[in-house]
Amino acid sequence: xxxxxxxxxxxxxxxxxxxxxxxxxxxxxxxxxxxxxxxxxxxxxxxxxxxxxxxxxxxxxxxxxxxxxxxxxxxxxxxxxxxxxxxxxxxxxxxxxxxxxxxxxxxxxxxxxxxxxxxxxxxxxxxxxxxxxxxxxxxxxxxxxxxxxxxxxxxxxxxxxxxxxxxxxxxxxxxxxxxxxxxxxxxxxxxxxxxxxxxxxxxxxxxxxxxxxxxxxxxxxxxxxxxxxxxxxxxxxxxxxxxxxxxxxxxxxxxxxxxxxxxxxxxxxxxxxxxxxxxxxxxxxxxxxxxxxxxxxxxxxxxxxxxxxxxxxxxxxxxxxxxxxxxxxxxxxxxxxxxxxxxxxxxxxxxxxxx
Amino acid sequence: xxxxxxxxxxxxxxxxxxxxxxxxxxxxxxxxxxxxxxxxxxxxxxxxxxxxxxxxxxxxxxxxxxxxxxxxxxxx
Numbered sequence: 001x002x003x004x005x006x007x008x009x010x011x012x013x014x015x016x017x018x019x020x021x022x023x024x025x026x027x028x029x030x031x032x033x034x035x036x037x038x039x040x041x042x043x044x045x046x047x048x049x050x051x052x053x054x055x056x057x058x059x060x061x062x063x064x065x066x067x068x069x070x071x072x073x074x075x076x077x078x079x080x081x082x083x084x085x086x087x088x089x090x091x092x093x094x095x096x097x098x099x100x101x102x103x104x105x106x107x108x109x110x111x112x113x114x115x116x117x118x119x120x121x122x123x124x125x126x127x128x129x130x131x132x133x134x135x136x137x138x139x140x141x142x143x144x145x146x147x148x149x150x151x152x153x154x155x156x157x158x159x160x161x162x163x164x165x166x167x168x169x170x171x172x173x174x175x176x177x178x179x180x181x182x183x184x185x186x187x188x189x190x191x192x193x194x195x196x197x198x199x200x201x202x203x204x205x206x207x208x209x210x211x212x213x214x215x216x217x218x219x220x221x222x223x224x225x226x227x228x229x230x231x232x233x234x235x236x237x238x239x240x241x242x243x244x245x246x247x248x249x250x251x252x253x254x255x256x257x258x259x260x261x262x263x264x265x266x267x268x269x270x271x272x273x274x275x276x277x278x279x280x281x282x283x284x285x286x287x288x289x290x291x292x293x294x295x296x297x298x299x300x301x302x303x304x305x306x307x308x309x310x311x312x313x314x315x316x317x318x319x320x321x322x323x324x325x326x327x328x329x330x331x332x333x334x335x336x337x338x339x340x341x342x343x344x345x346x347x348x349x350x351x352x353x354x355x
Numbered sequence: 356x357x358x359x360x361x362x363x364x365x366x367x368x369x370x371x372x373x374x375x376x377x378x379x380x381x382x383x384x385x386x387x388x389x390x391x392x393x394x395x396x397x398x399x400x401x402x403x404x405x406x407x408x409x410x411x412x413x414x415x416x417x418x419x420x421x422x423x424x425x426x427x428x429x430x431x
Binding site for chain 2: 031049115122
């Protein structure tokens with residue numbers, strides 16, 4: 001088990017009878033009340049602190065904090081600031097998706113990945129408006145080694161996997177084989193975030209102090225992430241869930257680099273001095289809820305995508321509980337693939353006991 | 356790869372994304388991959404902030420300002 005720092009970790013434990021998982025437990029040791037340290041701070045200081053405390057998606061966290069605090073204080077954002085925040089969030093999503101694609105998915109398929117290419121891409125990302133054009137070309141020419149159109153529908157995607165003309169195609173073809181055996185019913189996808197939905201989340205946060213650590217919607221855990229965002233795209237809709245989660249990130253990356261407009265953030269007022277904001281991040285929906293007392297933070301609540309997907313009865317738990325494997329090595333590969341497909345923002349470890 | 360120590364942990368981190376670094380450099384890591392080099396000031400501020408977080412989580416809320424000196428010193 002990896003040692004956990006302050007950020008905590010995901011502890012997965014399985015009871016395995018040599019063929020099937022009989023029981024699965026997913027527990028997070030993430031401190032549930034990190035946001036508490038922001039109470040008593042001035043809003044501007046909280047916004048500065050947030051990316052330090054949550055560095056994995058620091059820019060999206062900072063944007064969510066700024067949106068929530070501004071809205072609670074009744075401050076609107078001008079166009080320039082909105083565009084800057086959009087570019088920051090888009091660039092961060094692209095960064096995370098490239099990381100998964102170039103480093104994590106190959107590892108899940110037993111390959112070493114391309115750190116040098118990722119490092120070159122990272123260097124291009126900070127200048128988002130100019131960089132993304134180059135990166136769209138790079139995605140097609142160097143990573144897919146095919147036109148971006150192969151991501152448009154399941155048939156073209158399958159053909160591209162079968163042709164195996166790029167390392168990524170070969171990696172995904174191998175993961176496709178593994179994923180084909182993963183057949184669990186999934187938890188439902190979280191509906192698209194709206195001010196109304198955000199208002200409901202705020203009321204749940206008011207009513208239940210455990211909600212931020214284990215959120216649910218409509219009485220049950222839901223899945224968030226690129227697959228939820230892009231559920232209507234032909235490739236995502238036409239691909240089985242585990243591979244679909246990976247495909248969704250590829251599609252989303254292509255759309256981001258092509259500058260396709262998308263609503264990825266917003267905020268709504270709950271009452272005077274009280275607001276909730278959201279940002280769709282690489283891993284899914286992030287929400288910050290802020291209550292101000294004058295200029296200082298009286299209450300701060302954060303629900304991150306990891307809390308949705310790694311809920312004790314959420315997508316990972318449900319799908320782990322349905323795993324079959326012929327041997328311990330195959331079990332390990334399938335667990336890794338499942339976890340990768342949902343992409344936690346923390347380290348994770350697995351213990352397998354015999355049922 | 357390099358052995359790195361910080362905040363009570365010792366881990367072997369992959370430096371492929373940031374390149375070789377002189378001993379004593381602080382980095383931010385994610386899943387055993389070093390993703391960002393921190394300047395001395397950034398490292399100091401971040402370590403203090405994380406200390407403050409740990410203090411808050413232990414329930415020591417009396418004087419958290421000491422952990423966030425750059426924020427406290429800013430003009431109101």
